[in-house]
Amino acid sequence: MGCCVPPKESREPIRYDPTFNGPIHNRSCTDIVWLITFILFLGGWGYVGYYSMTRGNVEKLLAPIDSNGRRCGLDSGLEDKKYLLFFNIAKCLAPGTPITGCPTTQVCVSQCPSRTVLFEKEIRQNPGIFDQIKNDMVCTDGLNVQTMTSSEALEHIKNEKCTSFVLQSQPVLGRCFVNVTAAVELLRDLTNGTVDLAEAQVLEQLIKLLKSNQLSSQIVQDLVQSRWYMAGALVAVVLVCFIYILLLRWVVTPVVWTSIAGLFALLGFAIYLCYKNYEYYKANPVGLYQTTNLKGYAQSIFAKSETWLVILIISAIVFLILLLVIIFLRNRIVIAIALIREGSKAVTAIKSTVLFPIFPWILQCGIIAYGVLVLMYLLSIGESAFRVVNLKNDTTCDCGGLYTEEGVACNPAKFISQCHDTRSALLPCQVASCHFTGIDNPYSVIYMQLVNLLGFFWAMFFISGVADMMLASTFSTWYWTFHKRDLPFFTLTSGIYRTFRYHLGTVAFGALIIAIVRVIRVILEYIDHKLKKFDNPFTRCIMCCCKCFFWCLENFLKFVNKNAYIMCAVHGKNFCRSANDAFSLLMRNIVRVVVLDKVADFIFFLSKLLISIGVGFAVYYLLEWNYVYEVTKGERLHYNYVPAIILSVATYLICTIFFNVYSMAVDTLFLCFLEDCERNDGSPEKPYFMSKNLMKILGKRNKKAI
Known part of the structure; x- marks a missing residue:
C-alpha cells in the first residue's frame, strides 16, 4: 500500500523526466489490500441480502392491517380478503392520521365496492329495500349480513359494527380508495335532502377529498395525455446535448458567451414576468370567494402580489450576483474557454467517451434497486x-x-x-x-442496516470512481501524446484495461473514505430527527455544526479523490501518494485552480442551467400554442407547467450525465497542464505538450531547435 505520509520531495515542483510521455505502461497493482477488503465486504453485503430475503417478507410492510391488527390476504381466515375497506374514509383526512392512524373501523374485504350505496339513508326511507342492498353492506367479523333485518342493520350501523355507506372505490396498494365520480354522486345526493350535523361533517371532509383527488387526477391525466410530447422532448434534449458538444468543439468561444448571455436573457425575462404578475395581482387582488374552484384552490399562493414580489426580489438578486461574477472573472473566462476547447478536442477525438457514462449509470441503478430491496426486507424482519x-x-x-x-x-x-x-x-x-x-426489529437487524447502508454508498462511489479513473487515463493519454494524430485507436479500451488490471484497489480505498463520511452524515440526520422532541437552541447549534462540518469534509474528500484518481491513472501510484502529489501540485498553483478549473465548472453549470430553463420555457409556450392542438387533435392540458417542470428537471439530469465527461476531461487536462508547466520550459529538449492556442493565451511558446 505504501505510506500516506508525504515525502519531502513531493512538495517541490515536478522535475523534468525525458522518459515520461504520458501514462506509464510498466506499472504494478496498487492498494491490493483494500480491493480484497472490498470484495470480502461485497460478499458480506450479499449475505445480508440473502438473509433478509429469506427471513423477511415485504408483504408484511405493504399488506394493509384491519382494526383487529390482522393483515389482509395474509393472516388466517383472510387469505381471500386482500383489500382494506374504510367504514368512513372521510375521517382519514384528519391532520394526525399519518401518526395516529385513521380513526374509523377498517375491515378486510374480498373486493372493493363497485357502486355507491347510502345504507342508513335508504333503509330509513324504505326499509324493504334492505334485501336488495344487503349484499353491498360491509360489517365487522362475527356479523352475518344475510340473516339481518333492516332494524338490526340500523342498530349495527349506529354502533359502528356496519358501515353506513360505501363509495365506489378502486384498490390502490391493497386499500380501497374513493373514486372521484362516486364522491360527486354522494355529494349530489346528500345536498338534495336535509343534511344533519354528522352528514355535514362528512360532506365537508369529502369536499376536501374531492378537491385533492381531482387535482391529482388532473395532473396525472395531463401527464398521460402529454406522454408522447414529453418522450419527443427527451429525444430532442439528447440531440441538443450532442449538438452543444459539437459546437463546443468548433465554436467554443461564441457558444460559451452566447450561453452566458442567453442565461441572463432568460433571467431577465423571468424578472419581467414576475413584475407583470406583481402589478396585475396588486391591481386585481383575488378574494377568498374567488379561490373556491379547483384551479384557484391549487394556485391560490400564486394569486397574491406578495408572492410575486418575493420571487421578483430573489430573481433580481440572483441576476445581480451572476452579473458581478461574470464581470469580475471575464479575463479568466477566456483562459477557461481555452481549457474547455482542449477538453472538447479530447472528447471529439475519442468519441466513445460521450456514451461511456451510460454504463456506470446502469450499474448504479442496479445498486440502488438492490439496496432499496434489502432495506425493505430488513425492515420486515421481526414481530408486529x-x-x-x-x-x-x-x-x-x-x-x-x-x-x-x-x-x-x-x-x-x-x-x-x-x-x-x-x-x-x-x-x-x-x-x-x-x-x-x-x-x-431485533438488534441484529440494526447492524445489518448499517452494513447495507455502507455497502450501498461504497458501491455507488466505487462505480463512479472507476468511471472517473478510466476517463482520466483516456484523456491524459490524449494530452501527453505530442502529435495528436499518433493517438492510439483503442485509447478508451486501454484506460479501461489499466484501471481494471491495476487500480481497482485504489478506487475502493478512495470510495470507502467518502462512503464512511456519507454514512456519518446519514446517521446525523437520523439523530437530528430523533432529537426533535428535545429540540432546543443548544442541540440545534451542535447538530447544525456537525452536519455542516461533515458536508464540507465530504466535498473536500471528493475533490481530493478525483484528482488522486487522475494522478494514479497517469503515474500508477497508490492512493495516498497520488492524493498527496495531486494536492501538492494544486496547492503550488492555487490561483490557477480557483480562476481556471472552477471557472470552467461554473461555465458548465451555466450551460446546463441554460438548456434546462430553455427547455422548460419552450415546452410551456409550445403547449400554450393553439396550432399544436390543431395539428395533433388533442385536448388542452389543465396545467401546462407540470410537464414543463418535469422536463426541465429531466433535462438537467441528462445534461449532467453528458457534461460529466466534459468535466472529467477538463479536470484531467488541467492537472496535466499544471504538470506540463512544471516539467517543461518550451525548449527543444523540454517542449510543452499543451496546444498552441493555450500557449498563446498564457504567453508561452515552444522554441525551435537551432
Missing part, C-alpha cells in the same frame, strides 16, 4: 408492534385498568374485547384504538 393511541382524547373509554397510558404496547384482540365505552356494553372506544405502528 401495536400501541394505544388517542387514549387521552377519549375520556369515556374504559379499559378496566388494562391500558392506562398513551403509547403502551397493546393486543388488538384484547383491546376490542375489554376496552368499551362506559355508556354501553356494545360500543367500542370511539377515538382510542390499538394501532399498528410497525415491526419491532
Whole structure:
C-alpha cells in the first residue's frame, strides 16, 4: 500500500523526466489490500441480502392491517380478503392520521365496492329495500349480513359494527380508495335532502377529498395525455446535448458567451414576468370567494402580489450576483474557454467517451434497486408492534385498568374485547384504538442496516470512481501524446484495461473514505430527527455544526479523490501518494485552480442551467400554442407547467450525465497542464505538450531547435 505520509520531495515542483510521455505502461497493482477488503465486504453485503430475503417478507410492510391488527390476504381466515375497506374514509383526512392512524373501523374485504350505496339513508326511507342492498353492506367479523333485518342493520350501523355507506372505490396498494365520480354522486345526493350535523361533517371532509383527488387526477391525466410530447422532448434534449458538444468543439468561444448571455436573457425575462404578475395581482387582488374552484384552490399562493414580489426580489438578486461574477472573472473566462476547447478536442477525438457514462449509470441503478430491496426486507424482519393511541382524547373509554397510558404496547384482540365505552356494553372506544405502528426489529437487524447502508454508498462511489479513473487515463493519454494524430485507436479500451488490471484497489480505498463520511452524515440526520422532541437552541447549534462540518469534509474528500484518481491513472501510484502529489501540485498553483478549473465548472453549470430553463420555457409556450392542438387533435392540458417542470428537471439530469465527461476531461487536462508547466520550459529538449492556442493565451511558446 505504501505510506500516506508525504515525502519531502513531493512538495517541490515536478522535475523534468525525458522518459515520461504520458501514462506509464510498466506499472504494478496498487492498494491490493483494500480491493480484497472490498470484495470480502461485497460478499458480506450479499449475505445480508440473502438473509433478509429469506427471513423477511415485504408483504408484511405493504399488506394493509384491519382494526383487529390482522393483515389482509395474509393472516388466517383472510387469505381471500386482500383489500382494506374504510367504514368512513372521510375521517382519514384528519391532520394526525399519518401518526395516529385513521380513526374509523377498517375491515378486510374480498373486493372493493363497485357502486355507491347510502345504507342508513335508504333503509330509513324504505326499509324493504334492505334485501336488495344487503349484499353491498360491509360489517365487522362475527356479523352475518344475510340473516339481518333492516332494524338490526340500523342498530349495527349506529354502533359502528356496519358501515353506513360505501363509495365506489378502486384498490390502490391493497386499500380501497374513493373514486372521484362516486364522491360527486354522494355529494349530489346528500345536498338534495336535509343534511344533519354528522352528514355535514362528512360532506365537508369529502369536499376536501374531492378537491385533492381531482387535482391529482388532473395532473396525472395531463401527464398521460402529454406522454408522447414529453418522450419527443427527451429525444430532442439528447440531440441538443450532442449538438452543444459539437459546437463546443468548433465554436467554443461564441457558444460559451452566447450561453452566458442567453442565461441572463432568460433571467431577465423571468424578472419581467414576475413584475407583470406583481402589478396585475396588486391591481386585481383575488378574494377568498374567488379561490373556491379547483384551479384557484391549487394556485391560490400564486394569486397574491406578495408572492410575486418575493420571487421578483430573489430573481433580481440572483441576476445581480451572476452579473458581478461574470464581470469580475471575464479575463479568466477566456483562459477557461481555452481549457474547455482542449477538453472538447479530447472528447471529439475519442468519441466513445460521450456514451461511456451510460454504463456506470446502469450499474448504479442496479445498486440502488438492490439496496432499496434489502432495506425493505430488513425492515420486515421481526414481530408486529401495536400501541394505544388517542387514549387521552377519549375520556369515556374504559379499559378496566388494562391500558392506562398513551403509547403502551397493546393486543388488538384484547383491546376490542375489554376496552368499551362506559355508556354501553356494545360500543367500542370511539377515538382510542390499538394501532399498528410497525415491526419491532431485533438488534441484529440494526447492524445489518448499517452494513447495507455502507455497502450501498461504497458501491455507488466505487462505480463512479472507476468511471472517473478510466476517463482520466483516456484523456491524459490524449494530452501527453505530442502529435495528436499518433493517438492510439483503442485509447478508451486501454484506460479501461489499466484501471481494471491495476487500480481497482485504489478506487475502493478512495470510495470507502467518502462512503464512511456519507454514512456519518446519514446517521446525523437520523439523530437530528430523533432529537426533535428535545429540540432546543443548544442541540440545534451542535447538530447544525456537525452536519455542516461533515458536508464540507465530504466535498473536500471528493475533490481530493478525483484528482488522486487522475494522478494514479497517469503515474500508477497508490492512493495516498497520488492524493498527496495531486494536492501538492494544486496547492503550488492555487490561483490557477480557483480562476481556471472552477471557472470552467461554473461555465458548465451555466450551460446546463441554460438548456434546462430553455427547455422548460419552450415546452410551456409550445403547449400554450393553439396550432399544436390543431395539428395533433388533442385536448388542452389543465396545467401546462407540470410537464414543463418535469422536463426541465429531466433535462438537467441528462445534461449532467453528458457534461460529466466534459468535466472529467477538463479536470484531467488541467492537472496535466499544471504538470506540463512544471516539467517543461518550451525548449527543444523540454517542449510543452499543451496546444498552441493555450500557449498563446498564457504567453508561452515552444522554441525551435537551432
